[in-house]
Amino acid sequence: MALERKYDAIVVGGGHNGLVAASYxxxxxxxxxxxxxxxxxxxxxxxxxxxxxxDARLSRYSYLVSLLPDQIVAELGINFKTLERSIASYTPYSKKSDGSDGGLLISQNWDERTAQNFQELTGSSAEGLAWQGFYGEIAELAKRIAPSMLQPLKTEKALREEIALPQTWKYLMERPIGEVIRERFSDDLVRGVVLTDGLIGTFVSADDLQANRCFLYHLIGNGTGQWRVPQGGMGALVTELKRVAIASGVEILLNSRVAEIDNDAEGVFVKTVSGETFTARDLLFAGAPQTLAQIRGEIKPQSLEGSQMKINMLLSRLPRLKSGIDPKLAFAGTFHVNESYAQLESAYRSAKSGVMPKVLPLEMYCHTLTDPTILSPELNAKSYQTLTLFGLHTPAALFDKSPDEIKSAAKRAAIESLNQYLLDPIESVLAVCQDGSLAIEAKSPLDLENDIGLPRGNIFHRDLDFPFIDTSGTDLTWGSETNDKHIYLAGAGARRGGGVSGIAGHNAAMAVLAND
Ligand SMILES: Cc1cc2nc3c(=O)[nH]c(=O)nc-3n(C[C@H](O)[C@H](O)[C@H](O)COP(=O)(O)OP(=O)(O)OC[C@H]3O[C@@H](n4cnc5c(N)ncnc54)[C@H](O)[C@@H]3O)c2cc1C
Structure with missing residues (x-):
């Protein structure tokens, strides 16, 4: 008979949040x-x-870090750095005057070149000024709201009063972000670049408040909202978290899929697929809430499905662009394709009606321009580069009928979208494997469910929530509590989880300790 092992706490799931929770x-x-x-x-x-x-170690799924608070890094002693990208974004476009290619290059910090780029695109300085005003307001809110993510949840009223930026609060939390963007910006391309932060990982129209939640999470990370490159790749974070967890005394068991979770007033009982059993006072579930519900035989929480394609590439060199810009500048930040406001809304409507968007919105990142350490010295010497592509508005439902065929078609559409701006088609610069295949892999939302258990490919496990509670008098104090006194949510699906932040893991651990 299998031996039942006793612990104070069982953490289910060894993603970054589970490791953070266990370490605390x-x-x-x-x-x-x-x-x-x-x-x-x-x-x-x-x-x-x-x-x-x-020898190229790519961040296969998540790739940039913003939401991980310095506080967690310092408290756990994680030796992990993120690097600033010199360029925030580049968006190629066809010039209205003669149809030739131009591009909107935006530096990480506002500068003369960025001002000129806005002037060139829109013909006036107004849009650039609107940009600085809008992001200046949000930066102030980010600074004030970020610390609250690691504190017990506050009511909406309490947090709003603490932040004390009523205008910014209103347009970020209460009015549809699409409406606000249309009001604050006049250029379709600029509007789209702003809107993308409301849509990464979220399949909605710009006028749905769910886009506000997504937008907020993309702009308040660590008090700056800046998206930075993880030095050594995302795997470097996991390596460090594992080291810290083991040094802290956590026992880690791999190949241990939890199949049963029972509880009574005293604590929890867990059984793995292979029949091993464990008991503890508390259980922290760091997989998706939908998975927990399935294991417990409960109704799964409703959520939007994942809607992104992730394509990873290794290039023998960067492609040249039709606009003539140095590719090392164009690809240093986020490279937007087909992401004007009108294109994003049109792609959403198409996908919502069950048809893969013809013009696929996507964005790309070349991490090796900021962090060459993910390539071996040999590949660096040969000027190899990596490219990560994140395609929007490709929901899981579109792949159900014929997953492989539709994924191939979506991959082709993504490549064609990108190639419209390139002098060297991307296929011509992809590294070639020994068997003659090109160094490119694509992951649909269904792959994300199959490979790493994200429900319907939702990258945040489930829909994001605002980082406050609507009413007082609720039992949710850290956003981790469930209906069962000894079971906590410690993964991205907890309130204020979502993204690479460790916040859900930290908060679940604090909730357990608060109930000691
Ligand atoms: C393609 C893609 C791109 C992304 N890009 C970014 C980005 O650039 N920046 C960012 O901040 N976020 C990004 N995200 C989102 C972010 O990666 C996730 O929200 C976050 O990593 C979730 O972490 P987690 O630890 O909560 O859960 P997960 O990473 O999902 O880990 C959960 C773990 O639980 C395990 N598990 C599940 N069920 C069981 C069970 N029954 N028994 C035992 N173990 C179980 C799983 O195997 C898994 O290891 C991206 C996600 C994807 C998919």
């Missing part, structure tokens, strides 16, 4: 076991060599 508890003196279903840790934060013959 172990450092508080708890006896902790972490059960991970797969044979490796990391979940959506892994680095891999997708093309094994090339």
């Amino acid at each position: 508890l172990a450092r508080a003196g708890k006896k902790v076991v972490l059960l991970e279903a797969e044979d490796e840790l990391g979940g959506a934060t892994t680095s891999v060599r997708p093309f094994p013959e090339f």
Whole structure:
């Protein structure tokens, strides 16, 4: 008969949030076991060599960091750095005057070149000024709201009063962000660049308040909202979190998929697929809430489905652009394609009606321009580069009928979209594997469900919430609590989870300690 093992806390799921939660508890003196279903840790934060013959370690799923608070890094002693990108974004476009290619290049910090780029696109300085005003207001809100993410939840009224920026609060939390963008900006391309932050990982129209939630999470991270490149790739974060967890005394068991969770007034009982059993006072579930509901035989929480394509590429060199801009500048930040406001809304309407958008909105990132360490010295010497593509408005439902065929078609559409701006078609600069195949891999929302258990490919596990509660008198104090006294949500699907932040893990651990 299998031996039942006893702990103070069982953490289910070894993504970055599970590792954070386990480490905090172990450092508080708890006896902790972490059960991970797969044979490796990391979940959506892994680095891999997708093309094994090339020593290029790509962040296979998540790729940029903004939401991880310095406080967690410092408290856990994580030796992990993120690097600033010199360029915020580049958006190629066809000039209205003669149809030739231009581009909107926006530096990380406002400068003369950025001002000129806005002037060139719109013919006046007004849009550039609107941009500075809008993001200046949001930067102030980010600074004030970020610390609250690691505190017990406040009511909307309490947080609004604490932030004390009533105008900014109103347009970010109460009015549809699409309406606000249309009011504050007049150029379709500029509007689209702003809107993308409301749509990454969220399949809605610009006028749905869900886009506001997504927008907020993309702009308040760590008090700056800046998206930075993880040095050494996302896998470097996992390696460090694993080191810290083990040093803190966490017992980590891989290949331990939890299949049963029961509880009574005293605590919890867990059984894995292979029949191992564990008991503890508390259980922190760091997979998706939908998975927890399935294991418990409960109704799954409703959520939007995932709607993105992720394409990873290894290039033998960067492609030249038709606009003539140096590709090292164009690809240093976020490279937007087909992401004008009108194109985003049109793609949404098409996908919503069940048809894959003909003009696929997407954005791309070349991490090696900021962090060459993810390539071997040999590949660096040969000027190889990586490229990550994130395609929007490709919801899981569009792939159901014929997953592989539709994924191939979407991949082709993404490549065609990109190629319209390139002098060298992307296929001509992709590294070639020994078997003659090109170094490119694509992941649909269905792949994300199959490979790493994201429900219908939702990158945040479930819909994001505003970081406050609507009414007082609720039992939710950290956003981690469930109906069962000894079971907590510690993954991205907890309130204020979502993204690579560790916030859900931290808050679940605090909730457990508060109930000691
Ligand atoms: C393509 C893609 C791109 C993204 N890009 C970014 C980005 O650039 N920046 C950003 O901040 N966020 C990004 N995200 C979102 C972010 O990666 C996730 O929200 C976050 O990593 C979730 O972390 P987590 O630890 O909560 O859960 P996960 O990483 O999902 O980990 C959950 C873990 O639980 C395990 N598990 C599940 N069920 C069980 C079970 N029954 N028993 C045992 N173990 C179980 C899983 O195997 C997994 O290891 C992206 C996500 C995707 C998919």
